Amino acid sequence: MAAPTVPSPRRKRLVLLGATGSIGRSTLRVIAAHPDHLELVGIAAHGNWQQLASIAAEFRVRQVGVFDERAAREARESGAFGPETVFHGGLDGLVSLATLAEADIVLVAVVGTTGLSPALAALAAGKDLALASKEILVLAGKFVMAAARASGASLRPVDSEHAAVWQCLQDHRGTEVRRIILTASGGAFRDWPVERLAEVTPADALKHPNWSMGPKITVDSATLANKGLELIEAQWLFNLRAEQCQAVLHSQSIAHCLVEFVDGTMLAQLSPPSMTFPIQRALLHPQVVPGVESPLGLDKVFSLDFRPVDESRFPLFRLAREVMQTGGTAPAIYNAANEVAVAAFLDQKLPFLAISSVVEHTLRDGSHFEPASLSEVLAVDTESREIARRMCNKLAR
Ligand code: NDP
Numbered sequence: 001m002a003a004p005t006v007p008s009p010r011r012k013r014l015v016l017l018g019a020t021g022s023i024g025r026s027t028l029r030v031i032a033a034h035p036d037h038l039e040l041v042g043i044a045a046h047g048n049w050q051q052l053a054s055i056a057a058e059f060r061v062r063q064v065g066v067f068d069e070r071a072a073r074e075a076r077e078s079g080a081f082g083p084e085t086v087f088h089g090g091l092d093g094l095v096s097l098a099t100l101a102e103a104d105i106v107l108v109a110v111v112g113t114t115g116l117s118p119a120l121a122a123l124a125a126g127k128d129l130a131l132a133s134k135e136i137l138v139l140a141g142k143f144v145m146a147a148a149r150a151s152g153a154s155l156r157p158v159d160s161e162h163a164a165v166w167q168c169l170q171d172h173r174g175t176e177v178r179r180i181i182l183t184a185s186g187g188a189f190r191d192w193p194v195e196r197l198a199e200v201t202p203a204d205a206l207k208h209p210n211w212s213m214g215p216k217i218t219v220d221s222a223t224l225a226n227k228g229l230e231l232i233e234a235q236w237l238f239n240l241r242a243e244q245c246q247a248v249l250h251s252q253s254i255a256h257c258l259v260e261f262v263d264g265t266m267l268a269q270l271s272p273p274s275m276t277f278p279i280q281r282a283l284l285h286p287q288v289v290p291g292v293e294s295p296l297g298l299d300k301v302f303s304l305d306f307r308p309v310d311e312s313r314f315p316l317f318r319l320a321r322e323v324m325q326t327g328g329t330a331p332a333i334y335n336a337a338n339e340v341a342v343a344a345f346l347d348q349k350l351p352f353l354a355i356s357s358v359v360e361h362t363l364r365d366g367s368h369f370e371p372a373s374l375s376e377v378l379a380v381d382t383e384s385r386e387i388a389r390r391m392c393n394k395l396a397r
């Protein structure tokens with residue numbers, strides 16, 4: 001007797017915001033490897049329409065978002081897109097892409113907090129949300145999580161450490177977890193003597209030892225602000241108290257998290273340092289199918305080391321832990337000031353060590369309270385960016 005045929009599940013239709021970036025490129029590899037599972041139906045970037053045109057052609061995407069007005073005009077007039085292309089411009093365009101009727105899941109991988117309103121719109125429209133842009137949860141975690149609860153849509157972490165925690169927690173209740181420990185590579189300067197940090201250049205900061213990522217997050221890794229942002233991200237995603245979210249240095253970036261349960265046992269999640277693993281988990285959940293890349297090879301000697309974070313070396317990590325404890329608008333102020341300071345550093349207008357001074361000063365002068373609405377948080381974000389810009393000018397090179 002012939003074996004009954006098992007119908008394959010319908011392909012998930014994906015909108016990818018930030019398609020031309022580092023996460024975007026890894027996502028395209030996952031989609032290309034799994035044409036039976038995933039279909040790309042919408043893409044967006046800030047201004048790189050040339051790359052969007054080649055993605056649209058390769059994946060036959062009709063819905064295209066170009067945020068920047070001039071680039072959007074060039075894209076329309078270029079003739080590089082098919083005649084059936086529908087263009088979406090500006091923030092409204094990102095929102096309309098995030099709520100496309102034909103989309104099942106939206107992956108937000110736009111650097112910074114620009115993806116906040118598209119992410120909220122996607123949830124409100126009942127789309128599942130795969131979230132790479134951690135800054136969104138740091139700015140407005142309370143409101144994003146409330147939107148996810150209200151819609152019943154699922155919010156899936158893409159950040160590798162959080163995807164790892166999510167995987168470890170799959171069969172466990174929240175009350176069974178004592179703490180989660182995110183691993184940190186230590187970034188570009190983990191082995192530099194502290195005295196040399198005063199002279200580092202953007203080019204030095206952009207040389208990450210293990211990961212290939214966009215410039216903002218690579219600088220955040222060098223200051224360990226990235227791990228600080230991730231603690232706050234974890235607090236929201238997994239509904240934990242500040243003291244339950246911790247981090248440890250782990251130079252190989254192979255173990256992405258440790259989850260400790262109340263009985264004292266721990267689970268760790270291991271995979272090579274490539275974002276295709278967490279992206280595939282987030283997009284295909286609950287399906288688990290072969291990955292894009294080779295798994296860890298155990299035929300050669302390798303070791304995993306763990307050591308505590310030295311907070312005197314990484315002031316932005318200490319500040320992130322403090323703002324996580326403080327709560328209210330403190331994480332939003334931290335995030336806004338960090339974004340402004342990192343942009344100034346990348347622009348060669350601010351010394352590396354001044355990034356943490358800008359954040360500390362902005363935290364001192366910013367407005368601290370428990371926000372009752374998203375608009376209150378957004379007002380604090382705008383105000384904090386202003387304070388941080390003034391501080392950057394004071395400390396400019
Ligand atoms: P990149 O700098 O490599 O890419 C950023 C992407 O966002 C580009 O596609 C860019 O388009 C697009 N973009 C920027 N501004 C806008 C806008 N206003 N509207 C639409 N698109 C925009 O960043 P990453 O991929 O490294 O990071 C993206 C997010 O993912 C960040 O929040 C980061 O923290 C998070 N993340 C990244 C990881 C990584 O491995 N890279 C790991 C974990 C989290 P354009 O090319 O036109 O400028």
Ligand code: MG
Nearest residue numbers: 159160161230
């Ligand atoms: Mg991470």
